[in-house]
Amino acid sequence: MSVSDTVKFYVSADQPPAAPAPTPVLSAPVPPPPPAAAERVREWSFVNVHTGRRVAVSCLRGCTADHDLEQQVPIDPDDVWCQVVDEAVSLPINDSGLPENLCVLRATLNVMPFSTTIAQRLPHVSVEVVQDQWIEGLDPDGLATVIGTLRGQLDRLEVAQAELVAARAEYQSPR
Numbered sequence: 001m002s003v004s005d006t007v008k009f010y011v012s013a014d015q016p017p018a019a020p021a022p023t024p025v026l027s028a029p030v031p032p033p034p035p036a037a038a039e040r041v042r043e044w045s046f047v048n049v050h051t052g053r054r055v056a057v058s059c060l061r062g063c064t065a066d067h068d069l070e071q072q073v074p075i076d077p078d079d080v081w082c083q084v085v086d087e088a089v090s091l092p093i094n095d096s097g098l099p100e101n102l103c104v105l106r107a108t109l110n111v112m113p114f115s116t117t118i119a120q121r122l123p124h125v126s127v128e129v130v131q132d133q134w135i136e137g138l139d140p141d142g143l144a145t146v147i148g149t150l151r152g153q154l155d156r157l158e159v160a161q162a163e164l165v166a167a168r169a170e171y172q173s174p175r
């Protein structure tokens with residue numbers, strides 16, 4: 001499975017429906033909410049297509065991947081992919097002549113527990129910089145580098161915003 005295959009799945013999927021608003025409770029103390037489904041660790045198994053043996057899997061906590069098909073037919077262990085997809089935000093980006101709302105700076109937490117690429121067997125993050133354009137396979141140091149780069153660029157955007165305010169004031173003042 002390539003990264004783009006899975007990415008397409010999540011990009012094309014609609015956003016999950018928002019949870020219904022809780023009913024206001026005016027007097028009685030609110031009981032603690034039940035653990036969210038996303039917080040449970042799923043346990044499942046698949047048949048290794050190479051050996052015919054059944055292999056147990058403990059999902060990454062919060063994994064939202066649909067593993068149903070993987071449990072129904074023998075698969076290559078390399079294809080087991082757990083993923084937690086962060087909330088998406090979008091900006092109107094002009095990539096084709098007209099501005100479109102494209103996803104920006106979404107992170108996914110991934111683990112491929114049987115990957116032939118050993119580094120992918122540990123949880124790692126991929127960042128969707130702009131829709132379908134990814135920085136993949138970040139370890140904590142790598143993600144910190146990305147965050148630092150983006151933070152520095154945000155500081156520059158703030159400077160640009162201040163300069164814009166000044167430029168407009170100067171442009172619109174009587175000359």
Ligand SMILES: [Zn+2]
Binds near residue numbers: 059060063082
């Ligand atoms: Zn999973």
